[in-house]
Amino acid sequence: MNNLRRIDLNLLVTLHALLVEKHVSRAAQRLHKSQPAVSHALANLRAIFDDPLLVRRAGKLELTSRANELLPKLTEALHQLGALIEQPAFDSAHEKRVFRLALSDYGARVVLPGLVRRLRSEAPGIDLQVSQGSRVAMLAGVHDGEIDMAFGVFQPPLSDELRTHKLFIEHFVCAADKNTLPKTGDLDKTQWLSRPHVLVAMQSSEGNEIENALHREGVSRRVAMTLPHWGVASHVVPNTDLILTAARRSFDLFLKDSPLQLFTPPYPIDPFEFSMVWHSRRESDAGHNWLKQAIIEMLQEDGAKEPDESGIAVPALTIPPTSTQ
Template identity: 75%
Template sequence: MNILRRIDLNLLVTLHALLIEKHVSRAALRLHKSQPAVSHALANLREIFDDPLLVRRAGKLERTARASELLQPLTEALDQLGALIEQPAFEPAQAKHAFRLAMSDYGAGVILPGLARLLRGQAPGIDLEIVQGSRTSMLASVHEGTADLAFGVFPQDLPDELRTHALFTERFACAADKDTLPKSGRLNRKQWLARPHVLVAMQSSENNEIENALSREGVSRRVALSLPHWGVAGRLMANTDLVLTAARRTFDLFLEEPRLQVFTPPFPITPFDFTMVWHSRRESDPAHNWLRQTIVTTLGDQGSGPCSS
């Protein structure tokens, strides 16, 4: 109770912004406060918690162990207080709200064009910040409260506190320079395995559906080029013998290279669900509920069932 006598709600809100942003200036922008005011609050918080909370490592601020322990319960407490204080009704046309969404550039290409048009027409005060990371880091950001939603291909055995909704089912396709392909316009299994391959992934070691399919077949491929960017992938394959195997929508979104031919993989690869993930603590948040339903509607609700766990 001694700490409670020395701290008020504004300080807790400031602490939450600092722990999420790990940057005094960005926290100040998030809070619509001056940088000196946030720096002064950080000094008070360090004294109250008897911990530096944020320490500088390799030129940037990182959370201490104590700060990392505080983030999730603090996020949950502030969400619960907000639910008590705020009106439950959400009026998108009048709302001013910011959401942070974790997704790859594939997810951005699928979701954002339609969502941005809808927001500009129906909810112009809603702002979006898009962040990218590995599957593990995106799930961690939702769990910690540093992201409102994550989109991608995730394991089915997620923690109980995370909620999911399958937005659509995706299949795979291959692409290569059309001049390097047989008259059939595709590669058979032997030809496909003999080619060098391109892998687009945030982490080359990250498990993916293609490697799992190859493992089931008892074969392997040579990944000659691994990179985290879709934008250049199409141009890399033109005038080479490289082959890319990826989600079918990828070729419509990013690979507008006239030299490329898209064809069906020469072996079965299990389709995957593209999934939206959020934390159960956000389920009472009307703005969050509205955004989830809006995303489902924008994509034509190609998943199964309502937008819930």
């Protein structure tokens, strides 16, 4: 009871921000306070709990055992207190905040153009810090609080603390120079296998959806070029006999003046789910929830407008209700 007299709600809110962010500057930014003020609060909290709470290991702050015990209890306590006090609605037009997103260049191509347009229109004070990494690195960043949201293809099961939402199902198409294709505008299995291919992969070709499909058929293709990025892939195909098989949304939406022709792969390739992942600690964050919903709505709108002049229609995006993993 004596300790209760030494602590107020503001200190508890500061403690929660510090334990979630594991970073004094980011906690200060989140709380709209100065870094010295948050550092002073941390010193008081360490004295109250008789524990360092955050310790530096390998160049970054980590939670102590005591802090790990406190975090879920503190989150629940603040959530219950919040239910008693009417919280002001998130004001996107005036809010000033930074969100950290992790995406591949494919994810950036799909998510960022529409999202940035929406932010500049509805939330001009919201800034984005975008990073790229492997799937494992992105999930680790979300888990450690270094990343607010990650986007990509994530195989279950995920950590119990992570939440996921399927944004859409993506399909594969092939692209080749129009002048190298027969009048039908596509290739049969024999023609397709006889041509050299471009592969987009961060590491090896093993285990990706295309190679898995070919393995099921007992065939293999010649990969003449492997690239780590989607962005340049479609630009190396024109004026060559190369074939690029990639996610439909990695290509320009309007292909009227493109030298490329898109066509359906002659071998059936499994589609993949493109998802958004965040940590459960963000569930009570009104700004975080606003951004998630803005992304879902933006993808719904963009999906409904995607053209099919290329002859390869993109299925309308169906956004399911939020699910947890």
